[in-house]
Amino acid sequence: MKILIVSDTHGKHKNLKEILSRVKDIDLMIHLGDVEGGEEEIVQMAGCPVEIVSGNNDFFCDLEREKELQIGKYKVLITHGHYYYVAMGLEDLRKEACGRGMDIVMFGHTHRPFLDNSRGVIILNPGSVSYPRQEGHRPSYALMEIDQKGEAHFSLEYLDKTE
DSSP states (O other): OEEEEEOOOTTOOHHHHHHHHHSOSOSEEEEOSOOTTOHHHHHHHHOSOEEEOOOTTOTTOOOOSEEEEEETTEEEEEEOSGGGTGGGOSHHHHHHHHHTTOSEEEOOSSOOEEEEEETTEEEEEEOOSSSOOSTTOOOEEEEEEEOTTSOEEEEEEEOOTTO
């Protein structure tokens, strides 16, 4: 199973279209918020099931602020992260995920890619497709692949800055 994880498109879909042309045969796309009204277009572009949560810039929408998903053997919490003050640190988010018995928590909001597999829960931020803030400012996304043994493998991927 292959899952594409993106965040913070902010209504700009050029880079997302590029990512979808590169990443083939995805079974699920997860968008971690700040779609800014683009949710219907994103669902149409994906060509597979899509899970989307609202971000701090998603005003007047019907998107849920977070979701609990079952992906293979993993319990996954998806959220934009701003309700957990992720810009100030990840302890609140980690505590929430652990308290709910989650194996993985995915968030956006900071526009910086991040992957940590320590202290009982996998924490993943794919960064931003449209407005990256990490050094180099390359648009980023994440892939989660479940192998034949049911184990999850993660990678952070990048587009060229000029795209």
